[in-house]
Amino acid sequence: MRNLLGTFRSVPSIAALIVLVLILFAAIFGEPLFGDAARNPDVLNAELGPSLAQPFGTDQLGRDVFARTVVSAGPTLLRALLSGLGAAAVGTVLGVAISLQRGRPRLQSLAQRVLETSLAFPALLTAIFVTAVLGSSGSAATIGIGLALIPGLARLAQSMSASIVERDFVRAAEQLGLRRPKILFREVVPNLAETMVTAAASATALALIAVSALSFLQLGVQAPDFDWGTVLAAGLSRIYSAPWAALGPAAFITVTGASIAYLADAIGRRANRRAVIAATGPSARPEAVTGDDDIVLDVRGLSVSFATPMGEVTPVRGVDLTVRRGEIVGIVGESGSGKSVTSMAIAELLPPNARVRADRWTMVAPAEGEPADAASRRRWMAQRIGVVFQDAMTSLNPAMRVGRQISESARVHRGLGRSEAQALAVERLGEVRVAAPELRVGQFPHEFSGGMRQRVVIATGMINHPDLLIADEPTTALDVTVQDEVLALLRHLNRQDGSSIVFISHDLAVVSELCDRVLVMYGGTIVEELPADQLAEPQHPYTRALLAASPTLDTVQHLAAIPGNPPDPAMYPPGCPFAPRCPHVSDRCAEPVSLVSVGTGHRVACVLAADDRADSSDVEVPA
Amino acid sequence: MLRLDDVTVRFRAGRGWFDAVRGVDLEVPPGGTLGLVGESGSGKSTVAKAAAGFVPVTAGRVFLGDMELSAQRGRALRSARRRLQVVFQDPYASLNPRRSVGEIITQAASTTGRTRVESERRTHELLDRTGLGARAFHRYPHEFSGGQRQRIAIARALAADPEVIIADEPTSALDVSVQAAVLELLRELQEETGVSMLFISHNLAVVRAVAQRVAVMYLGRIVEIGPSDQVFSSPEHPYTRTLLDAVPEIGGRPGRTRLALGDDIPDPRFRPSGCSFHTRCPVGVRCDPERTVCSDEEPTLTLGDHMVACHFPLSVTSRSAVNGIE
Numbered sequence: 001m002r003n004l005l006g007t008f009r010s011v012p013s014i015a016a017l018i019v020l021v022l023i024l025f026a027a028i029f030g031e032p033l034f035g036d037a038a039r040n041p042d043v044l045n046a047e048l049g050p051s052l053a054q055p056f057g058t059d060q061l062g063r064d065v066f067a068r069t070v071v072s073a074g075p076t077l078l079r080a081l082l083s084g085l086g087a088a089a090v091g092t093v094l095g096v097a098i099s100l101q102r103g104r105p106r107l108q109s110l111a112q113r114v115l116e117t118s119l120a121f122p123a124l125l126t127a128i129f130v131t132a133v134l135g136s137s138g139s140a141a142t143i144g145i146g147l148a149l150i151p152g153l154a155r156l157a158q159s160m161s162a163s164i165v166e167r168d169f170v171r172a173a174e175q176l177g178l179r180r181p182k183i184l185f186r187e188v189v190p191n192l193a194e195t196m197v198t199a200a201a202s203a204t205a206l207a208l209i210a211v212s213a214l215s216f217l218q219l220g221v222q223a224p225d226f227d228w229g230t231v232l233a234a235g236l237s238r239i240y241s242a243p244w245a246a247l248g249p250a251a252f253i254t255v256t257g258a259s260i261a262y263l264a265d266a267i268g269r270r271a272n273r274r275a276v277i278a279a280t281g282p283s284a285r286p287e288a289v290t291g292d293d294d295i296v297l298d299v300r301g302l303s304v305s306f307a308t309p310m311g312e313v314t315p316v317r318g319v320d321l322t323v324r325r326g327e328i329v330g331i332v333g334e335s336g337s338g339k340s341v342t343s344m345a346i347a348e349l350l351p352p353n354a355r356v357r358a359d360r361w362t363m364v365a366p367a368e369g370e371p372a373d374a375a376s377r378r379r380w381m382a383q384r385i386g387v388v389f390q391d392a393m394t395s396l397n398p399a400m401r402v403g404r405q406i407s408e409s410a411r412v413h414r415g416l417g418r419s420e421a422q423a424l425a426v427e428r429l430g431e432v433r434v435a436a437p438e439l440r441v442g443q444f445p446h447e448f449s450g451g452m453r454q455r456v457v458i459a460t461g462m463i464n465h466p467d468l469l470i471a472d473e474p475t476t477a478l479d480v481t482v483q484d485e486v487l488a489l490l491r492h493l494n495r496q497d498g499s500s501i502v503f504i505s506h507d508l509a510v511v512s513e514l515c516d517r518v519l520v521m522y523g524g525t526i527v528e529e530l531p532a533d534q535l536a537e538p539q540h541p542y543t544r545a546l547l548a549a550s551p552t553l554d555t556v557q558h559l560a561a562i563p564g565n566p567p568d569p570a571m572y573p574p575g576c577p578f579a580p581r582c583p584h585v586s587d588r589c590a591e592p593v594s595l596v597s598v599g600t601g602h603r604v605a606c607v608l609a610a611d612d613r614a615d616s617s618d619v620e621v622p623a
Numbered sequence: 624m625l626r627l628d629d630v631t632v633r634f635r636a637g638r639g640w641f642d643a644v645r646g647v648d649l650e651v652p653p654g655g656t657l658g659l660v661g662e663s664g665s666g667k668s669t670v671a672k673a674a675a676g677f678v679p680v681t682a683g684r685v686f687l688g689d690m691e692l693s694a695q696r697g698r699a700l701r702s703a704r705r706r707l708q709v710v711f712q713d714p715y716a717s718l719n720p721r722r723s724v725g726e727i728i729t730q731a732a733s734t735t736g737r738t739r740v741e742s743e744r745r746t747h748e749l750l751d752r753t754g755l756g757a758r759a760f761h762r763y764p765h766e767f768s769g770g771q772r773q774r775i776a777i778a779r780a781l782a783a784d785p786e787v788i789i790a791d792e793p794t795s796a797l798d799v800s801v802q803a804a805v806l807e808l809l810r811e812l813q814e815e816t817g818v819s820m821l822f823i824s825h826n827l828a829v830v831r832a833v834a835q836r837v838a839v840m841y842l843g844r845i846v847e848i849g850p851s852d853q854v855f856s857s858p859e860h861p862y863t864r865t866l867l868d869a870v871p872e873i874g875g876r877p878g879r880t881r882l883a884l885g886d887d888i889p890d891p892r893f894r895p896s897g898c899s900f901h902t903r904c905p906v907g908v909r910c911d912p913e914r915t916v917c918s919d920e921e922p923t924l925t926l927g928d929h930m931v932a933c934h935f936p937l938s939v940t941s942r943s944a945v946n947g948i949e
Contacts, residue, residue, distance in 0.1 A: 004806075005637050167716050167718040168711040168713060168716045168717035168718050168719075169716065169718055171675075171677060171709065171711070171717075172709065172711070172717055172779065174677075174704070174721075175675060175676075175701075175704050175705070175707070175709050175729075176703035176704070176705055176730065176734045176783055177700075177702055177704045177705040177734055178701075178730075178734070179701070186719075187719050190719070190721035190722070191719070191720065191721055222865075240872075244917075257861040289913075334799065334800060335799040400919070449888075450663070453656055479662040479663055479825060479867060480827070480870055480886075481865060481866060481869045482662075482664060482823070482866075483869065483871075484869035484871075487871070505798065506798065507799075507871070508799075508873055509870075509871040509872050509873050510871045512872075512873040513871040513872070513873070518755055533874065535873050535874065536873050536874040545800065546799060546800060547873070548803075549799050549800045549802070549803035549827040550803075550828075550873075551803075551806075551826075551829060551831060551856055552828050552831075552872060552873075553830050553831055553833040553867060553870055554870065554872075558807060558810075559803035559806055559807060559826050559832055560803065561718050561800065561801075561803040561804030561807055562800035562801075562803070562804070563804075564770075564771065565768050565801065566798060566800070566801075572628060
C-alpha cells in the first residue's frame with residue numbers, strides 16, 4: 001500500500017487524482033443536482049452566453065450546457081469503463097488461452113496470425129464499422145470500442161504469458177501433477193496481473209475518447225439521451241458565436257482522458273523504476289608517473305561508493321593493488337566481495353553514480369607522460385588498459401563484423417584508417433590463435449563457437465597491446481575444455497608480450513593455475529595476499545573455509561560448508577567482515593584489522609595472524 | 624528406480640531434424656545418485672527434460688519403477704509425475720514470486736493426498752529440516768538469497784514424497800561456500816528419505832562429491848558409464864580423460880599429463896561419421912591414420928559395470944602409445 005501511495009506522490013499524479021475524484025463526484029451526484037437543468041428546455045433562454053449560473057451558456061433549446069456536461073459524466077465514464085475493462089478481461093483470457101496451446105502449434109500460429117492481422121486495422125475504424133453494423137446506439141458504441149481494443153490487449157497478454165509458462169516454476173507445478181486451470185490461476189495469472197491492470201487503465205482512457213468520438217459522429221448515443229460527445233457536437237455548430245458551449249465539454253473529455261492515461265502510466269512506471277542518483281563527490285583519477293618502470297599499476301587505499309536511493313553503499317573499502325610488469329595477479333572472491341567493482345574502478349568503467357577514492361593511484365606512462373586534456377587523456381588510458389568481460393555473447397555486437405569490433409578502439413583512439421585497422425584486427429586474431437584470421441574478421445559473432453568468441457573478446461582487449469589486461473571472469477561461462485584453452489592462451493600472451501594481467505575469478509583452482517600472485521577478497525577488502533603456489537596452505541580463516549568448501553576430483557570426503565551467507569555490501573560489519581561466519585571469532589574481531597606480513601609475499605588480515613607475528617613464534621593459525 | 628531404455632529425443636532445426644539425445648540407456652539406482660556430465664551441447668539437460676516429461680521422447684521408453692512413464696496420458700500421467708520431482712538450476716526462476724514459501728511447499732505436499740493440516744505440518748517439518756526455519760512460511764521468495772531459494776526448491780521437491788529427484792545443475796548459480804551446504808543437504812536428505820537422484824552438472828568435481836555412479840555424454844550419446852571411483856581415477860574413454868585433465872586444481876596434480884583436444888564440440892546438427900568424437904580425439908584416427916575404424920564405425924558400449932563406447936579404450940591402448948601422441 002505504501003508503494004502505491006508512493007506512486008501518486010508527484011505533483012502531476014496528485015492533480016490527475018483530484019481530477020478523477022471530481023469527475024467521479026460529477027458522475028454520482030450530477031443527476032440529482034443538475035438533472036432538471038440539463039433536461040428541461042427553456043426556449044426563452046436559448047443560446048445564451050456564459051454566465052456565473054451557466055458557465056458554458058445554454059444550447060439551442062435553452063438547456064444549461066454545463067449541467068448537461070456534468071450529468072453526462074456518469075454514462076460516458078460507464079461506457080468507457082465497460083469497453084476498456086471488458087476488452088482487457090476478454091483480451092487477457094484470449095491471450096493466455098493462445099499461449100497455452102503449445103501442444104497444438106498449428107492452432108496457435110493461426111490464432112497469432114489472426115491477432116496480428118486484426119492489429120493492422122486502426123482501432124477507431126474497427127469501432128466505427130462495428131457500431132454502424134449494430135445500429136447506432138450507446139450500447140453499440142460500447143461493444144464496438146470494446147471489440148476494437150481486444151486485439152492489442154490479447155497480444156500483450158499472449159506474449160507475457162508465453163514467457164511465463166516457460167518459467168521453471170510453472171514446470172515445477174506441472175511436475176506436481178496439478179490440473180491446467182489450477183496452474184493457470186495460481187502460477188500464470190498472478191504474474192500477469194500488474195501489467196494487465198496497467199493496460200486496462202490505458203485502454204479505459206482510450207475508450208473514453210472513443211466513446212465521445214462516436215457520439216460526436218452521431219454513431220453513439222441518440223437523442224434524447226446524451227453524453228460528452230453529443231454535447232460537444234451540439235456546441236460545435238456555434239463554435240464562433242459561443243465557444244464555451246463546445247470548449248467546455250471538450251475540456252472535460254481531454255482532461256479526464258489525460259488523467260486516466262497519466263495514472264495508468266504512473267502505475268506502469270512503478271513496476272520498473274530505476275532511480276539514477278548522482279555521485280556524492282568527485283572521483284579520484286590515476287596519475288601518470290615516469291618512474292619505476294617495473295610497476296605498471298599502483299593503487300593504495302582504493303574505495304568505491306555508489307549513491308543509491310537507500311543512501312551511500314561502499315562495496316570496496318581500502319584495497320591496495322600493485323601490478324608489476326609481466327605479472328598475472330588474481331583477485332578471487334565470491335559474489336558481493338567487491339572484486340569486479342575493484343577491477344572496473346581500475347579500468348575507469350564504473351557508472352556515473354560511483355565515486356572512487358584512493359590515497360595514491362599511479363600508472364606508469366611512457367616518457368612523454370600523461371596528456372592534459374580530457375579527450376586525449378581517455379585516448380591515452382584506452383591504450384594502457386585492455387578489458388575482457390565475462391560474457392562474450394553480450395559484449396559483442398551481433399550485427400557487426402568481428403573485425404570492426406576488434407579494431408574499434410584503435411580506430412577511435414589512435415585514429416587508424418579502415419585498412420590499417422583491418423590489418424591490425426587480422427594480426428590480433430592471429431595472436432589469439434584463431435585459424436584463418438583474414439577470413440574470420442569478415443564474419444559475425446554468431447558464426448563463432450563459445451570459445452572462439454571469447455578469443456575475439458580477448459583480441460579486442462589486446463588491440464593496443466596494453467600494459468595491463470583486466471579479465472573479469474573470462475572463463476566462467478565456458479566448458480572446462482574450452483576454459484583450459486583460454487587459460488593457456490592468456491598465459492601465452494603474457495609470456496610473449498610481457499603484458500600484465502589482472503584476472504578476476506570466483507574459482508580458487510583457476511586462479512591457482514594461471515596467476516603468480518593472488519588477492520583474496522571478502523566484504524570489500526583484501527583478507528589475504530599470497531603467492532599462487534601457496535594457495536593450498538592459506539592462513540586466513542575465510543580462505544581456508546573456501547578451500548574446504550571447494551569440491552575437487554581427488555576428494556570424496558564431506559564438503560565443509562561455511563555457515564551463513566556472504567555479507568551484503570550495504571551492511572558490512574564494522575570490524576572483520578568474515579567475523580559473523582568465522583569459527584575462530586572473538587571480541588577483538590569487532591575492531592578493524594589490517595594486512596600483516598606472515599611470510600615472503602604473504603599477508604593476512606586477521607587478528608590471529610597478527611598474534612602469531614607478535615609472538616614471533618612458529619605456531620600456525622589454528623585450523 | 625528411474626530407467627531410460629534406448630531413448631532418443633529429436634528436435635526440429637530449421638528445415639531438418641537432429642537428435643539431441645540418441646539411443647541412451649540409463650538407470651538411476653534405488654536410493655543412489657547417478658551423475659551425468661558433459662559439455663554444453665552434449666544433451667545432458669535434454670535427458671533430464673525427457674525423463675521429467677518436459678519434452679516428448681521420440682523413441683525408446685522411460686520407466687519409473689515398473690511403470691512406463693512415457694506411455695502414460697491424462698490423469699494417470701498427472702499422478703505419476705508427482706513421483707519424480709525436479710530441482711532446477713536457477714533458483715530465481717523456479718519459485719513463483721507471487722506466492723509465499725508456505726503456499727509453495729504446502730501445495731506440493733497436498734498432491735500426495737494429505738489433508739490441509741497434514742500438508743502444513745509436513746511443510747513446517749521440511750522448513751525446519753532444510754534450515755530455513757518456521758518464519759520462512761509466510762515470507763516470499765524475493766526475501767531469500769540464492770542458496771536459501773535453492774533450499775526452498777529442494778523442500779518443495781521433497782514435499783511431494785518423490786521416488787526420484789532430477790537435479791539439473793542445482794548449484795551452478797551459487798557461490799562456492801553456499802554450494803557446499805546445498806550439496807551436503809541433498810546428500811543428508813537422500814540418506815534420510817532413500818530418494819534416488821539423477822544429478823546433472825558440467826562441474827566434474829561437484830559430481831564426484833555426490834554421485835556413486837557417473838555417466839559421460841558426448842553429442843547425445845553415453846560414451847562412458849561406471850562407478851565414480853573407477854571413472855574418475857582410471858577413465859577408459861579418451862573424452863572422459865580430456866575432460867578430467869581440463870579441470871583446474873589448486874597446486875596442480877603431480878605428474879599430470881594432459882591429453883589435448885582438437886577443436887570445439889561440433890554442431891550437433893552435423894554429427895561426425897563413425898565415432899562422434901573422432902574429430903577431436905587424441906588417440907583415434909586424427910592422431911593415428913591407421914585407425915580408420917574410428918571414422919567408419921560407431922562404437923557401442925561394452926558390457927559390465929564400467930562400460931565404454933570406444934574402439935581404443937585407454938586401458939587397452941598401451942601407455943607408451945598415449946604418451947607418444949602427446
